[in-house]
Amino acid sequence: MATPIKSSVPLNDSNASVQPTKNNESSPASFSLWIAGIAFTFFIALTGYGLAKIPGFQQVGPLACSILIAVAYRHFRGYPEALRSGIQFSAKRLLRLAIILYGLKLNIDVVLNQGLGLLVYDAGVIIFSIAVTILIAKWLKADPSLSLMLGVGTGVCGAAAIAAVSPIVAAKDEDTAIGVGMIALVGTLFAISYTILRPFLPLSAVEYGMWSGISLHEIAHVALAAAPSGEDGLAIALLAKLGRVLLLVPLCFILMVWMKRSGKLQSGNKIEFPWFLIGFLAMSVFGSYVLGTFIPVSEAFHNGVANVTTFVLTMAMVGLGLNVDLRALRTKAARPLIAMSITSILLSVLSFVLV
Numbered sequence: 001m002a003t004p005i006k007s008s009v010p011l012n013d014s015n016a017s018v019q020p021t022k023n024n025e026s027s028p029a030s031f032s033l034w035i036a037g038i039a040f041t042f043f044i045a046l047t048g049y050g051l052a053k054i055p056g057f058q059q060v061g062p063l064a065c066s067i068l069i070a071v072a073y074r075h076f077r078g079y080p081e082a083l084r085s086g087i088q089f090s091a092k093r094l095l096r097l098a099i100i101l102y103g104l105k106l107n108i109d110v111v112l113n114q115g116l117g118l119l120v121y122d123a124g125v126i127i128f129s130i131a132v133t134i135l136i137a138k139w140l141k142a143d144p145s146l147s148l149m150l151g152v153g154t155g156v157c158g159a160a161a162i163a164a165v166s167p168i169v170a171a172k173d174e175d176t177a178i179g180v181g182m183i184a185l186v187g188t189l190f191a192i193s194y195t196i197l198r199p200f201l202p203l204s205a206v207e208y209g210m211w212s213g214i215s216l217h218e219i220a221h222v223a224l225a226a227a228p229s230g231e232d233g234l235a236i237a238l239l240a241k242l243g244r245v246l247l248l249v250p251l252c253f254i255l256m257v258w259m260k261r262s263g264k265l266q267s268g269n270k271i272e273f274p275w276f277l278i279g280f281l282a283m284s285v286f287g288s289y290v291l292g293t294f295i296p297v298s299e300a301f302h303n304g305v306a307n308v309t310t311f312v313l314t315m316a317m318v319g320l321g322l323n324v325d326l327r328a329l330r331t332k333a334a335r336p337l338i339a340m341s342i343t344s345i346l347l348s349v350l351s352f353v354l355v
Helices: 028-051 062-077 081-105 108-114 116-140 144-155 159-165 173-200 205-215 219-229 231-246 248-262 275-289 299-321 326-332 334-354
Strands: none
Touching: 028 062, 028 081, 028 299, 062 173, 062 299, 062 326, 081 159, 081 275, 081 299, 108 116, 108 231, 108 275, 116 144, 116 205, 116 231, 116 334, 144 159, 144 173, 144 334, 159 173, 159 248, 159 275, 159 299, 173 219, 173 299, 173 326, 173 334, 205 219, 205 231, 205 334, 219 231, 231 248, 248 275, 326 334
């Protein structure tokens, strides 16, 4: 009697490798399901973009809208197991591709030549955000992994930062998706609040832009809040924000060392070297010193790459969002959300005083 062949990858392991077996690679049916899984995340992301155009959802943004749709699908229809390989490809591989492409948004030359002074503020913001979030999370007995990612997202650059550190801190796909959704929503609320408060604040356009750049969560939030202050305010806001993005790379390597030395990893788990961060840095150098200097490109090209990057990141977040169990969300998300919200308020007040 032949011995049955056992699969080396559990069907229900959301963190399992997305690489198919040799036999599966040659199977047309398996390849079709892989493509179908990627297409599934594509269409949910497209639906999220459509939802974000509806009044009331415009300020929330396509990223958060797409995650909400993915979570709702999982809740009402269950996880589409047949499409798992393609969905996991989006959640893992496309996520890393999005981080690499995100490097084109970082102009290292501008930061080093014009924003070195702001880097001191930026480093302080990152340290403050992570430390305070962790301390409040411990006091509230909140989930430590999710709270750490929220602290990083608050201090650096929102969803992209959470996506970058999640494999380093061995976070669950569910926690990553929850963190991205929360930071997108909270960041949007803060950005809208800034625009409402701006006319009543005793700040010049440049001071207001600096405040927005060093305290808000994502580049999109900074642009939303600082745009009403004019070109000068928006320029200094984006410069301050780019400094925080630049510090993402050293922060990730610091977290790697900390995870290894503190024994935070579970037995048998290993931290893979984050090669995608090297790609992120390489694309930053390429975009800063090659594109526009040796290779002429238009503004439309830059905008197109930025849009593609955001859409790829949205597809990846859909893949992660499909792993979110709403029942678990109700039990584990409230306390980290409170910790992040308190940190964000304290960061806004402190940075306002400093500028």
